[in-house]
Amino acid sequence: MNELIQIGPISPLRQRLLDDMAMRRFGPETQRNYLRDVGRFATWLGRSPHTASAEEVRQFQIDQQQAGVPVPTMNSIVSALRFFFTETLDRPDLARKLIRAKQVRKIPVVLTMAEVKRLLDATRCLKHQAALSVAYGAGLRVAEVSALKVSNIDSKRMLLRVERGKGGRDRNAMLPEGLLLLLRDWWRAGRQQGILYRDGWLFPGQGAAAHISTRQLHRVVVEAAEAADIDKRVGPHTLRHSFATHLLEDGVNIRVIQALLGHANLNTTAFYLQVATKTTRKVTSPLDRLALASPIEEPPDG
Structure with missing residues (x-):
């Protein structure tokens, strides 16, 4: 029986995995993903995953x-299973059998500043405009935007206080003045609608009890891009x-950008050098620095 699939009371194995993730301060989305991926292996196995062989x-x-x-999906499954085998089952021998596939990283889609403005202006309501403005203005991941609380401002x-971001790390993100003014407009509107509270979510979902989902934010971005006639493949991470x-x-x-993004590795941030076309245009080629001297004329015979 698959103990990771929750039917009725939580199984001891599932609870152990939940406890291990909570101790390491994994975010809610990471916990859901790990449960899903370990459950995927258990379903394939047809029995409890603690009985698996190498x-x-x-x-x-x-x-x-x-x-x-x-490849990205398989690597995510590998990460979940490595944690499960190593931390929850204390079976590092199984974790060593897991192989991460090499992934060719594609250059990400980037919007121009004019396109960003068109996209934000094309949102259907103030809440959506404020949420997408946070993603762009502070450089937050979609899960970080959805999990923001009013008290994080x-x-x-x-500053915007990001709690338990990727890897369970807390960090401070920038809060531009224009974004603060927009969030204050949203605060007043949300208070009038009865969905914003000082100790509540900054971007509630259907009601004040739960925050907006990452899936909903993805739909918001796609719809806004279509309305703004942006033909690029756009998602929340594009911002x-x-x-x-x-x-x-x-x-x-x-290094400052690395800190703002919450990247653990500078190489991840340095990848944007391949996308920054304006930076490339500012670089002077060595060829342009060559002083090509004119041929020296021979003195006339005298």
Whole structure:
């Protein structure tokens, strides 16, 4: 029986996995993804995953690859299973059998500043405009936007407090003055609608009890891009990519951008150098620095 699939009371194995993730301060989305991915392996196995053998772990990966599972999805499953085998089951021998596939990283889609403005102006309501403005103006991940609370706004220090971002890390994100004014407009509107509270979510979902979902924010971005006649493939992360690229093109130090984005590795931030076309245009080629001297004329015979 698959103990990771919740039917009725939570199984001891599932609870152990939940406890292990909570101790490491994994965010709600990461926990959902890990439960889903470990459950996927358990479903393939046909019994509790704590009984798996090294050969079965190997065969699972082969079957997933042959079934056409995309590389990013398979690598996410590998991360979940490594954590499960190492931390929850104390079976590092199984974790060692898991292989991460090499992924060719594509250059991300980036909007121009004019396109960002058109997209934000094309949103259907103030809440959506404010949420997407946070994604672009502060460079937040979509899960970080959806999980923001009203109390995370620090208007005195002009910061947004991101709690339990990727990897369970807290950090401060920038709060531009224009974004603060927009959030104040949203605060007044949300209070009138009876859905915003000082100790509640900044962007509630259908009601004040739950925050807006990442799936809903993705739909909001896609619909706004269509309304703005933007033919690029756009998602919430596009706004974060655009934020980083535009800062880089404006000459902001890459270490500062790394801190604002919450990247653990500078190489992740440095990837935006491939996208920042304005930065590339500012670089002077060595060829242009060559002083091509005119041929020296021979003195006439005298």
